[in-house]
Ligand SMILES: NC(=O)C1=CN([C@@H]2O[C@H](COP(=O)(O)OP(=O)(O)OC[C@H]3O[C@@H](n4cnc5c(N)ncnc54)[C@H](OP(=O)(O)O)[C@@H]3O)[C@@H](O)[C@H]2O)[C@@H](O)CC1
Ligand SMILES: Nc1ncnc2c1ncn2[C@@H]1O[C@H](COP(=O)(O)OP(=O)(O)O)[C@@H](O)[C@H]1O
């Protein structure tokens with residue numbers, strides 16, 4: 001599904017109204033009706049509903065919602081925040097209708113009305129927030145800020161219209177403060193700001209409604225941003241065919257684990273199998289290879305020595321032979337931050353001619369020498385968390401956190417690689433500028449080894465024939481849905497990486513409706 005920024009949504013509206021000829025007032029009516037149909041059940045127990053309206057079209061939606069609810073015998077009060085004499089266009093039409101119907105309308109224009117505003121808001125049990133929508137364009141101050149704070153303190157259920165007032169629809173930043181909604185009803189398509197943190201914290205349950213905008217208005221918008229949803233996932237999952245054998249589903253080479261972190265090799269190899277890989281070979285330091293043979297008996301284990309500071313000629317030969325065997329490679333989890341890791345990475349990148357996933361210590365090696373990336377034969381997916389990204393591009397973590405999409409896109413374009421920037425809202429960016437935002441997962445997944453599992457899932461999908469971008473997007477989806485299933489079972493606190501692995505098969509099975 002496409003995700004849009006404010007200017008893209010405005011262009012969709014403009015085209016629909018000006019070129020197709022559906023009047024704006026019709027869209028506003030559809031928008032209001034869709035909000036009422038999504039929320040009327042919530043009003044059953046409610047005695048007092050308050051609609052806080054700004055003076056733009058978001059406020060216009062609010063006036064129309066007020067009228068529809070009032071016609072359905074719901075007790076409604078409308079409070080206009082701002083100068084009502086400035087209301088114009090479609091919003092003015094709905095404002096005038098509300099006045100004609102004698103709906104209870106108040107104004108919060110200056111400090112003199114603040115007590116009245118507080119009393120009305122504190123007395124209600126449901127608040128519709130129609131102060132600002134996609135037109136919010138600067139820091140919120142004065143009475144608007146005051147109003148948002150009062151709304152958030154009220155003991156009421158809060159429903160945001162299109163977007164919580166205060167969230168920047170383009171990047172999820174909070175412009176001063178924002179209404180903290182229990183539910184957000186957004187129109188036509190999700191806005192980027194609803195999905196990224198911190199904005200996502202203010203959204204509550206998100207519902208996207210159809211307001212009668214034709215597909216053609218949406219299709220002509222060249223949005224670069226998408227989300228993977230449950231319906232779409234099944235079309236990405238690689239097929240299994242009856243006439244097949246283990247070689248049909250990918251020969252996956254996992255280069256991971258050292259004596260300090262042998263478990264990383266176990267997690268990555270096992271995840272690759274659980275995602276459907278036919279054959280997984282694990283290349284690991286000799287002294288800890290028995291950990292893999294014991295914990296993943298299905299894996300074929302090849303060993304090398306880390307006794308010296310350089311990789312031996314014999315081990316290099318062994319590695320080159322495996323590069324000829326493999327369909328795809330994952331390199332980095334628990335591999336150690338030393339010269340041998342850098343050497344192995346360099347050998348892989350400069351000799352292998354298919355697609356690889358570089359994670360963890362593989363990324364740390366790249367941070368020290370990004371030139372390795374420019375001298376390559378293979379396609380590369382890298383999967384940094386925010387700290388690894390900070391080391392890789394030498395930006396402050398805070399700067400990366402506030403600009404996840406921009407930073408990932410830049411890296412993808414500069415090095416022509418697929419970037420999976422991992423966080424609570426993982427961003428997947430492709431060299432062609434396309435971006436996918438992952439909306440699933442939970443804080444239980446912030447646990448050691450969780451990233452190793454993701455690497456195993458992505459490399460497995462590569463082995464089964466997906467291209468880099470699809471493997472990264474579907475891999476992140478499967479990982480986070482498996483994390484969500486694990487959370488349903490165990491909660492967030494005790495969730496460990498192994499629980500994510502156990503749930504991979506069930507996510508794939510339920511996506512395929514098997
Ligand atoms: N178009 C359509 O077909 C449809 C659109 N729909 C609805 O329209 C919404 C978009 O409406 P919109 O463009 O009128 O913007 P909106 O969010 O109401 O805000 C603009 C007002 O806020 C003001 N303002 C901004 N920032 C401010 C600040 N920090 N502090 C104070 N003031 C600030 C700004 O003032 P100005 O910048 O002019 O001074 C202006 O007065 C959209 O989200 C959806 O709900 C639906 O009905 C479906 C059909
Ligand atoms: N709060 C969260 N919500 C959703 N997903 C999360 C959250 N915290 C971490 N994750 C996910 O868990 C994984 C953690 O990976 P990483 O930091 O590399 O772990 P490790 O290095 O221990 O394997 C990433 O896929 C990340 O997106």
Ligand SMILES: [K+]
Pocket residue numbers: 058129130131132133160161162163164165
């Ligand atoms: K709003």
